[in-house]
Structure formats: structure tokens, C-alpha cells
Amino acid sequence: MTILLIGGSPSTTSRTGRLLQHIGVLLEHEGFDIETLHVRDLPADALLHADYKHPEIVRATARVARADAIVFATPVYKAAYSGILKAFIDVLPQFGLKGKVVLPIASGGSLAHTLILDYALRPVLASLYPQQILDSIYAVEEQIVWSEASGLTLDPAIEQRVGDGIAGLQRALRGSKNIEREAVAA
Numbered sequence: 001m002t003i004l005l006i007g008g009s010p011s012t013t014s015r016t017g018r019l020l021q022h023i024g025v026l027l028e029h030e031g032f033d034i035e036t037l038h039v040r041d042l043p044a045d046a047l048l049h050a051d052y053k054h055p056e057i058v059r060a061t062a063r064v065a066r067a068d069a070i071v072f073a074t075p076v077y078k079a080a081y082s083g084i085l086k087a088f089i090d091v092l093p094q095f096g097l098k099g100k101v102v103l104p105i106a107s108g109g110s111l112a113h114t115l116i117l118d119y120a121l122r123p124v125l126a127s128l129y130p131q132q133i134l135d136s137i138y139a140v141e142e143q144i145v146w147s148e149a150s151g152l153t154l155d156p157a158i159e160q161r162v163g164d165g166i167a168g169l170q171r172a173l174r175g176s177k178n179i180e181r182e183a184v185a186a
């Protein structure tokens with residue numbers, strides 16, 4: 001089963017990106033095929049013009065279509081998700097998340113914006129009809145520490161949320177696999 005990690009930060013040294021990559025490594029250890037798509041690598045002009053026919057946008061949306069589950073990662077920008085993540089979501093088809101399990105994650109400068117995942121990102125993702133949106137993971141900057149020497153250090157509370165998120169993905173994907181098998185057998 002394939003899980004697509006979508007990074008929504010414009011920053012190449014993104015904290016959210018490091019958290020996302022960490023989740024990807026853990027999921028790979030659990031036997032999932034992991035793919036990564038950073039929205040910042042897509043052509044900005046095509047995103048700004050919502051040019052969903054641009055070949056690179058077509059390739060990116062096809063990767064979304066092929067994935068069984070998607071982890072959406074965003075920094076908090078102005079009390080919401082990043083603009084580039086929304087620009088990419090805007091070029092997905094109306095039912096672009098149908099049948100997929102979704103795990104939203106975000107990092108922000110302040111705990112005051114913990115709820116952005118629930119009041120801002122979750123309704124947008126729900127409008128694309130995913131099978132399930134799992135409990136989100138929100139971390140503040142101090143909880144995601146990275147250095148060349150030590151690599152990534154996560155606050156224990158975030159490590160716990162990450163473990164819960166991975167367990168949720170496993171449960172949801174195994175469940176949908178069983179439903180597929182039952183449908184074939186029937």
C-alpha cells in the first residue's frame with residue numbers, strides 16, 4: 001500500500017518537512033511504500049494560475065490518485081495552512097481524496113493556533129470526500145529540534161502523537177484492505 005507524504009512548506013529547511021520525513025521513515029519500517037511530494041517543487045506559475053493541465057501538475061495529481069493514504073503537512077501561516085498547500089489542493093479533482101485515509105499534521109510558532117488543523121485544514125480536506133481523516137498532529141517549533149550533529153529530536157508528547165497517527169493509519173488501511181478482500185470473495 002502506498003502512502004504519499006505531501007509537504008506544504010515553502011521552506012527547504014522546513015520543520016514540518018522534517019517531521020513528515022520522520023513519519024515516512026517509521027511508516028516505511030511498517031512495510032508501506034512511501035512517496036514524497038513537496039508542493040514547493042511544483043511550478044509556481046502553474047499553481048498560481050490553477051493550471052491543472054500542466055504536465056507537472058497532472059503528474060502530481062496522478063500521484064495523489066494512486067495513493068491509498070496521504071499525510072498532509074503544513075506550517076501555520078496567518079492562523080491557517082500555507083498558501084502553497086491550498087494552491088495544490090485547489091488543483092485536485094472535486095472528489096480527489098475519495099477512498100483515501102488522510103493524516104493532517106502541522107507545526108506552528110504558537111500553541112494558540114493548535115486548532116487550525118480542525119477549523120481550517122480539516123474542512124478543506126473533508127470537501128474532497130476522503131474515506132477517513134485521522135486525528136491530527138500539531139507541534140510547536142520547540143517540539144521539533146534538528147541539528148546536523150544529532151539529527152531530529154522530537155518532544156516525547158509529539159513522538160507519542162506520531163505513534164498514534166501511525167497506528168491509526170495501519171488500522172484504517174488494514175480495514176480497507178479487508179473490505180476489498182471481502183468484496184472480491186463475495
Ligand SMILES: Cc1cc2nc3c(=O)[nH]c(=O)nc-3n(C[C@H](O)[C@H](O)[C@H](O)COP(=O)(O)O)c2cc1C
Nearest residue numbers: 009014015016075076077078079107108109110113
Ligand atoms: C509567513 C509566516 C506566517 C506565520 N504565521 C503563524 C501563525 O499565524 N501562527 C503560528 O503559530 N505560527 C506562525 N508562523 C510560524 C510557523 O508556523 C512556524 O515557524 C512553523 O514551524 C514553520 O514551519 P516550517 O519550518 O515547516 O515552514 C508563521 C511563519 C511565517 C513564515
